[in-house]
Amino acid sequence: MKNFTFMLAPMEDITDSAFRTICHKYGADTTFTEMVRIDPLSRNNAATWSRLEFKDSTPVIIQLLGANEPRLKKFLKLFKPHQGFEGFNFNLGCPSPQVIKLGQGCAMIKRISKTKKLVNIIHDYGYNCSIKMRLGMNKFEKEKKIYLNLIDAVDADFFIVHARYGAQTYKEEPDYSVYEECVKTGKKIIANGNINTKEQVEYFKKINVNGIMIGRKAVNNPAIFNELKGLKSPNLETIKKEYLELAEKYNAPFKYRKNVLKHLGEKDEEYREE
Ligand SMILES: Cc1cc2nc3c(=O)[nH]c(=O)nc-3n(C[C@H](O)[C@H](O)[C@H](O)COP(=O)(O)O)c2cc1C
Numbered sequence: 001m002k003n004f005t006f007m008l009a010p011m012e013d014i015t016d017s018a019f020r021t022i023c024h025k026y027g028a029d030t031t032f033t034e035m036v037r038i039d040p041l042s043r044n045n046a047a048t049w050s051r052l053e054f055k056d057s058t059p060v061i062i063q064l065l066g067a068n069e070p071r072l073k074k075f076l077k078l079f080k081p082h083q084g085f086e087g088f089n090f091n092l093g094c095p096s097p098q099v100i101k102l103g104q105g106c107a108m109i110k111r112i113s114k115t116k117k118l119v120n121i122i123h124d125y126g127y128n129c130s131i132k133m134r135l136g137m138n139k140f141e142k143e144k145k146i147y148l149n150l151i152d153a154v155d156a157d158f159f160i161v162h163a164r165y166g167a168q169t170y171k172e173e174p175d176y177s178v179y180e181e182c183v184k185t186g187k188k189i190i191a192n193g194n195i196n197t198k199e200q201v202e203y204f205k206k207i208n209v210n211g212i213m214i215g216r217k218a219v220n221n222p223a224i225f226n227e228l229k230g231l232k233s234p235n236l237e238t239i240k241k242e243y244l245e246l247a248e249k250y251n252a253p254f255k256y257r258k259n260v261l262k263h264l265g266e267k268d269e270e271y272r273e274e
Helices: 017-025 038-042 046-052 069-078 097-101 105-110 112-124 139-143 146-153 176-184 198-206 216-220 224-229 236-249 254-263
Strands: 005-008 031-037 060-065 085-092 129-133 159-162 189-192 211-214
Touching: 005 017, 005 031, 005 224, 017 031, 017 236, 017 254, 031 038, 031 046, 038 046, 038 060, 038 069, 069 112, 085 105, 085 112, 097 105, 105 112, 105 146, 112 129, 112 146, 129 146, 139 146, 146 159, 146 176, 159 176, 176 189, 198 211, 211 216, 211 224, 216 224, 216 254, 236 254
Parallel strands: 005 211, 031 060, 060 085, 085 129, 129 159, 159 189, 189 211
Antiparallel strands: none
């Protein structure tokens, strides 16, 4: 990992190979797949495996959702790393009620021993493993600082902390005041939530956060990473054309192209919840 890393966030039905490649070209040091469920992967479901088709060597981390250890092992036995693959990430942030009902997504933040076991399994296979998390499921869990217990106890390579709790919508402000305590754990911390200015980047560098992750603003402008690094990029029309060419070449599903084109070039847009 670089001294300070710029990451493209995992986004369902958006961050396929074509979109990840464009963001990497314009400054994202690493990228993530959308969340992929472990259970269908372990059953060798072709549609789920197709989300793990990588068309080039863009750096990518595969985000997994699930909590079943034997199924995780079964999947890992089937998995073959490819060029650009940098490791796995566990989704401990998804606030969808169907996911929470299974004790997964942001309901996993307090399941520390389960999370430890899952991370250890990935490490035993020789792969890096990070965590992407919210601050808890609700205000109560956030106030109890359960996120710090998890960061303290789990031996992940880094922790991406989306500074909201599960019940919060994107309309509510993320709480950046949590990061100083997260950094004090001595673990590598990546900040996420509404990041899009150089001032924010400077602030996170100052408090020794190890990097930032950008989601929605990267769909509006895939070159935001270069902009925040002070580097030049072509205009958005050119980037849109390049994206479309790649989407064509990589046979990107229509749904992904539609979702990207809906937001690319827009200044501000309401997105659906995570
Ligand atoms: C359309 C959409 C899909 C998302 N899908 C995922 C996902 O698959 N996995 C995940 O961890 N987060 C997902 N997220 C959350 C983002 O990764 C990110 O944490 C969130 O958007 C806050 O960052 P931002 O303010 O830079 O957008 C999604 C967000 C959006 C808007």
